[in-house]
């Protein structure tokens with residue numbers, strides 16, 4: 455017997471917008487014989503720095519690697535505290551713990567699902583060194599409110615993993631803080647398969663991150679290592695996949711905006727739909743609605759071949775971060791957030807199908 459899902463076809467959660475241009479660029483790298491540490495890395499970095507209006511971009515092997523190197527570059531000591539949201543992808547907190555510092559979870563606003571600046575203010579102690587602020591799912595965090603909530607000497611790092619092309623009051627996310635961290639995972643706006651980057655206008659930090667992604671080796675042939683590093687390099691093959699997408703970023707963003715608008719037209723009034731603050735540009739990494747009985751609705755969509763997903767994680771519900779809290783904002787976000795299939799190739803028919811299935815599930 456054929457199930458309804460098979461008849462109607464599966465609707466995928468994500469689908470990278472890559473094709474002939476990326477394939478040709480990869481073929482060119484393979485033919486060149488220089489598969490890593492070649493010219494494509496610098497080319498991708500220049501494109502990303504341009505997009506974010508910063509002086510430097512350093513390509514690395516994942517968004518997690520970007521966050522890890524950004525945190526290491528701050529030179530944190532044991533006992534130093536780093537404030538970050540209680541509702542985020544766990545990498546935001548994991549890198550702080552791995553660097554030997556203390557992640558301090560702060561609740562999010564259940565409406566925006568981003569950090570609440572007033573609560574950040576309350577969480578600052580003499581041991582606080584930095585804040586990692588996430589623009590969750592591509593929604594720009596209110597940067598001015600965050601800046602005015604913390605002492606000027608604190609380092610503000612953006613976890614812009616899903617915020618490439620997003621703008622806070624016209625300024626690109628990833629160019630607002632001391633450093634910005636991006637992910638190029640296939641569910642992100644631009645993908646290299648796996649990959650990431652750190653953006654900054656601070657030359658010293660950029661140099662430190664460049665060295666640490668390559669074992670700590672000093673540049674210019676001195677064969678010296680002053681501080682241990684990693685291998686978090688991104689290959690030329692991967693950069694070749696990312697460059698054409700970065701060059702057509704405006705088109706990709708426009709396509710994502712249209713899909714988001716298509717969902718909002720169909721779903722407004724039925725569920726809580728996502729948006730950005732007035733004057734901001736959403737990056738639309740994901741389209742995440744809020745519903746009651748989220749798990750039941752998620753199961754109902756999946757039963758119809760619709761690849762929906764939870765939003766992200768409430769860190770204090772994980773064993774690694776269990777003793778923090780309470781965080782009612784993060785709890786509400788975790789329990790209610792539902793990510794719908796979202797990519798540039800979704801058709802009007804598919805949007806109708808998702809909206810129809812969601813309407814039925816919500817009304818049951």
Ligand SMILES: Cc1ncc(COP(=O)(O)O)c(C=O)c1O
Nearest residue numbers: 516517518543545615637638639
């Ligand atoms: C907010 C956030 N930070 C960091 C990451 C980690 O990125 P990556 O998967 O490229 O390591 C992700 C990935 O989903 C993310 O959503």
